[in-house]
Amino acid sequence: MPAQMAIPATAGETTAENPWPLHLLSEKLKAHIERAPSAWVEGQVIELNRRANVSYVTLRDIDAEVSLSVTVWGSVMAAMERPLERGARVVAQLKPDFWVKTGRLSMQSRDIRPVGLGDLLARIEQLRHTLAAEGLFDADRKMKLPLLPHCIGLITGRNSDAMKDVLRNTSLRWPAVQFEVREVAVQGVNAVARVSGALAELDANPAVDVIVIARGGGSLEDLLAFSHERLIRAVAAARTPVVSAIGHEADHPLLDEVADLRASTPTDAAKRIVPDVAEERARVQQAREHLHRRIHSLIERETERLHQLHSRPVLADPAGMVTVRQEDISRLRSHSWSAMGASLDRHTDNIRHLLAQVTALSPQKTLDRGYAVVQLPDGSVVRAPDQISRDVALRIRVAAGEFAAVVADPGKTPLPA
Structure with missing residues (x-):
């Protein structure tokens, strides 16, 4: 008979030729699970099965499709303030437990408390x-x-x-x-x-x-x-x-x-x-009626204003304003012609008076009174006897015309004062 081989220390060292005994795996699983700490969880009781000294409860997560079977001992159930009921929302302290003989894993509840309305x-x-x-x-x-x-x-x-x-x-x-x-x-x-x-x-x-x-x-x-x-x-x-x-x-x-x-x-x-469609239709109808009244009132008001404007003299007889202005223009024109005629007459008289004065002072008037203008051949006017000499041709202007003369005797005797 071959010598017995040493049992592997860890699961990773096991082989088909050198396996672990089943009880060793169960013991190691139990030891590992027992080291896991207990945890408080929240859930809803969906199943409740009471036995003599133990109750089997199924908890479901509040927000997800996850459920878990929990074993609750009679002492824990007895410590609750009110009996546990299906549908109740609870918090429970769970500890995993592994049964070596059957290889079953179960969750043991060490404490369970209902979540009240106040919570x-x-x-x-x-x-x-x-x-x-x-x-x-x-x-x-x-x-x-x-x-x-x-x-x-x-x-x-x-x-x-x-x-x-x-x-x-x-x-x-x-x-x-x-x-x-x-x-x-x-x-x-x-x-x-x-x-x-x-x-x-x-x-x-x-x-x-x-x-x-x-x-x-x-x-x-x-x-x-x-x-x-x-x-x-x-x-x-x-x-x-x-x-x-x-x-x-x-x-x-x-x-x-x-x-x-x-x-x-x-x-x-x-x-x-x-x-509400009925209310909205009623509001639309009210709006239409209100709009109709406002438009009708506006038309009446504007029609009345047109009547008032039409009754005014300027619209009742539009030509009247032109006639009045035409009469004003005719009056002003007549006044202008009268004023202009009077002004022309006045200024004509002034011109005649000035003309008479100018005429009275003109050389022609002097000639008309018998005077004459004697000019030398160069056109200069003789003003003194010493300006002429014998045989000088003179030009003499009188009132009716002019004639030439020759000096026969240039006397030097001046005229008496």
Whole structure:
């Protein structure tokens, strides 16, 4: 018989020729698992099976499709303030345990505590303050809803009353409106992922003008999805206006704070996202009547002004103004002619008087009185006897004409003074 081989120290040293005994692997797994620390986890009880001194509980994650079987000993169950029930939200301290004989891995709960309403409200309030500090709830970041959306995206529960209320009341108010409906889970572990996915899909659709997230109320636990941070941030990042229509007046989920518009109920959302066609027709009719009255009043007022203008003398007899001006022109012309004639007569008299004076002082008048002008051959006037000599030809001008003369005797005797 061959000598027994040494057992490998580690799992990596094992071979097909030199394997570990099965119990050694189980012992090493148990030792390794026992070194793992205990951890507090949160989940929802979906299955509860009570036995004599032990209870088998299945916990499911709050936000994901993950579940885990947990063993709870009777002492832990007895220490709880109130009995554990299916559907309860709890936090549990879990420690992994490996059973060597059967190779089974189980989770042992050393402590389990229900999450009360006060704890949930405290968490929501803390998240509310955090998101508000980031500005996600600020009024200036909220978008205005379109006046008349052509296509409305609706996120609601499958075949829910909220969906029927929104569709019915919106269509009654504005029959031409169209819908893109996404029926998803609105509570439970899948609600956040489903609602967020539907929101992203509708937000990416350019035909959708506004998105409505509707649910017909419920307990605080039922509405937890609408206060989840992931969904709140998705709504804040949406480029399409979002309307919250959860229909729960007692408590406001955080969706109401981040949405661009909060409606108290799905019916209220229908009233606020589209106008009432009957009211709009009435307003159009009122506007038409008001416009007709204003136009009629304007026409009457302008007609009266035209009548007043037409009754004025200048319009009643347009030629009258020309006639008056013609008479003025004729009068002014007559006055001008009279003034000009008088001025001409006056100046004519002045000219005649000046002419008489000039004539009286002219050389011709002197000649007419018997005087004569004697000129030498060079044309100079004889003024003294010593200017002439014998046989000089003279030119003598008298009143009726002139004649020539020759000096016979140039006497030098001057005339008496």
